[in-house]
Amino acid sequence: MAKEELMTLDGLVEEVLPDGRFRVCLENDHRVIAYTAGKMRRFRIRTLAGDRVQVEMSPYDLDKARLVYRERVASSGFAQRKGGRR
Template sequence: MSKDELIKLEGQVTRILGGGAMEIQCENQLTIRGVLSGRMKKNRIRVMAGDRVQISISPYDTTHGLVTYRF
């Protein structure tokens, strides 16, 4: 799957879960479990509860996605 096919949403991190996962409340009241993308891990970008983030979601499974940007 290419990057063009992913759905991009914005939301706010509500809580940090174990294993690098986090719960994100999107603007359309959808709750998604997300993990940091590899580029964010590589550059050691920290995401904490309350941060606004951009998340990329596969159209096939909308329950989890990758955090690609922190505002």
């Protein structure tokens, strides 16, 4: 299968499952099981329920997807709440 055949869709993480998998609701209300792509796993990009993500899917299997991008959002991180870095 060539990479040109992959579909890229936007979605919302509904549930975090074991073993680096996620239940994602796509913008067309289709639900898929997505796993973390290699680059996201390598750079330890954390994904939580409620995050907006992009997934890649094969047109042959519409139940599985690969999570390739997590949209950045303004976070209220621990360092910001406690008054800066230590």
